[in-house]
Amino acid sequence: MRAGLDKGLKVLLIAEAANPEWVSVPLVGWSLARALREVADVHIVTQIRNRDAFLRAGLIEGRDFTAIDSEKIAAPLWRAAERLSMGKGVGWTIKTAVSTLGYGYFERLVWRAFGEDIRAGKYDLVHRITPLTPTANSRLAPLCRRAGVPFVLGPLNGGVPWPKGFDAERRREKEWLSYIRGIYKALPGRGAMLRDAAAIICGSLHTRGEIPARYQPKTVWLPENAIDPARFSLTAPQPGTLPLRGCFIGRLVPYKGADMAIEAALPLLRQGALVLDIIGDGPQADHLRELIAREGVGDAVTLHGWLEHAQVQAVAARAQLLVFPSVREFGGGVVLEAMALGVVPVIADYAGPGELVDDTTGFRVPMGSRAQLVAELRERLQAIAANPGVLPDMARAGQARVMRDFTWAAKAAQVERIWRAVIAEAPLPQELPVPPR
CATH class of the missing domain: 3.40.50.2000 (Glycogen Phosphorylase B;)
Known part of the structure; x- marks a missing residue:
């Protein structure tokens, strides 16, 4: 019964x-x-x-x-x-x-x-x-x-x-x-x-x-x-030090913002303060390859393509940040999945993701034009890199909230x-x- x-x-x-x-x-x-x-x-x-x-x-x-x-x-x-x-x-x-x-x-x-x-x-x-x-x-x-x-x-x-x-x-x-x-x-x-x-x-x-x-x-x-806790059995390391690892998870289409994530992170990628894993595939993949080659950050950005769920979890759980500036996300399930792994989300403050993240569990970047969003995201990533010690507590708070409510x-x-x-x-x-x- x-x-x-x-x-x-x-x-x-x-x-x-x-x-x-x-x-x-x-x-x-x-x-x-x-x-x-x-x-x-x-x-x-x-x-x-x-x-x-x-x-x-x-x-x-x-x-x-x-x-x-x-x-x-x-x-x-x-x-x-x-x-x-x-x-x-x-x-x-x-x-x-x-x-x-x-x-x-x-x-x-x-x-x-x-x-x-x-x-x-x-x-x-x-x-x-x-x-x-x-x-x-x-x-x-x-x-x-x-x-x-x-x-x-x-x-x-x-x-x-x-x-x-x-x-x-x-x-x-x-x-x-x-x-x-x-x-x-x-x-x-x-x-x-x-x-x-x-x-x-x-x-x-x-x-x-x-x-x-x-x-x-x-x-x-x-x-x-x-989320199903049985499917999220890993916890990301959060040492509170540099270098940082970020990840993006989603379809590679313009509104999801993988290109904006890369552009915003360029200074940190060049300095060796951040590496970025891009998980997903789609019509924007070739454009992203060209962007990475043109900016000379091939050693700092990895395009993984589509991965099975277990592989997604394994790659994401190496990261400290989910860099996800999607501008039209109804639900934002990927944000909850990142939080379940102890990965701190950095998201565009709009629609679904903006309703799932608060100031104790992640970072909400103000919505604006594309140029404004990239600039705000860059500023936020640089502020995190200047003080990565804030991440461990936020990761624990996010993980606790997901396991309690989501x-x-x-x-x-x-x-x-x-x-x-x-x-x-x-x-x-x-x-x-x-x-x-």
């Missing part, structure tokens, strides 16, 4: 995207759903594409999960989204918008399969985990409310505005649809979903701010990312408290303090 079964909550989890073998949103969906199985009697409803991965993970179809076959609509829409986005790994707003068109059909099939049980009161609560995007309206919210069963939505996240001064990066990412993304607020069904949801979990303060004021009392800020087990406990407040019709717990600005 699982630990949560004696606690009495019976929950239907909707996780259209949930897959232990993938990354990004599907991995978030899977990780949270799996963790919630430890605090309640949970049945997961997912899309058919995830079925085999669920079975390989040891879940039993029919008892633990149900796979909904919406491929008749989902598959052609995904192919259309791939064509419209005009490139691999770019045009995410277009991909999300087009694939979301088929989500209503998925939920129609979910209601066909589970509507009778929901109306019969066989579930205490229905919770939609994924999609994370707030643009995917749910017809289940009003249906559940009419059935007298609370419906919880989220974590919702996405759509962080492109910062001023980065329009060239926006165009290179082929984010044409992002210019008119705000029209989703006028789409049919959004008002009913927000009205009839019993609680709305928001993965970012930006997303929370997009919820109309009359629904704010039923919102909770709770970042969607977390493991999947902690996330499940946070969500369970929200569930219990909803069922008791009590005020929602604000699980984490909003980061000071």
Whole structure:
């Protein structure tokens, strides 16, 4: 018997995207759903594409999960989204918008399969985990409310505005649809979903701010990312002395800022005060090689390409700093992963990363134009190099915070408290303090 079964909550989890073998949103969906199985009697409803991965993970179809076959609509829409986005790994707003068109059909099939049980009161609560995007309206919210069963939505996240001064990066990412993304607020069904949801979990303060004021009392800020402590078993050395080692982890695309990390670090790289590991791959890789060669810092910067998770951890755990000036990061899971390893993050103070780091656990560099961000980051790195003794305490504080608030087990406990407040019709717990600005 699982630990949560004696606690009495019976929950239907909707996780259209949930897959232990993938990354990004599907991995978030899977990780949270799996963790919630430890605090309640949970049945997961997912899309058919995830079925085999669920079975390989040891879940039993029919008892633990149900796979909904919406491929008749989902598959052609995904192919259309791939064509419209005009490139691999770019045009995410277009991909999300087009694939979301088929989500209503998925939920129609979910209601066909589970509507009778929901109306019969066989579930205490229905919770939609994924999609994370707030643009995917749910017809289940009003249906559940009419059935007298609370419906919880989220974590919702996405759509962080492109910062001023980065329009060239926006165009290179082929984010044409992002210019008119705000029209989703006028789409049919959004008002009913927000009205009839019993609680709305928001993965970012930006997303929370997009919820109309009359629904704010039923919102909770709770970042969607977390870590599995079993996968982060190393701790980085923090001697508090020079030379320093930094790392960057992410796709090599302009908005992630690997080139800005290198440019900002150039004086320290040339002085031998810092070496830098770049972990990841993408269309910017050749540009980075040219930048490193042109600036003559090949001995101080290593491009590792894509690495398996265990290798990423091994390389990152040699570093004292995560140098990550990404300018449009919804969640910032890599920041939590670095903190779990005792690596101190140095991030652009914008969107997800800026909400995960405070002055005790890392460094937030003010957002500005590209030139301003590089200059501010350079100044910050030089200040750290002048006083590396501040790093050990910050590393310990970051590691402690992640292990307290940002493991999947902690996330499940946070969500369970929200569930219990909803069922008791009590005020929602604000699980984490909003980061000071």
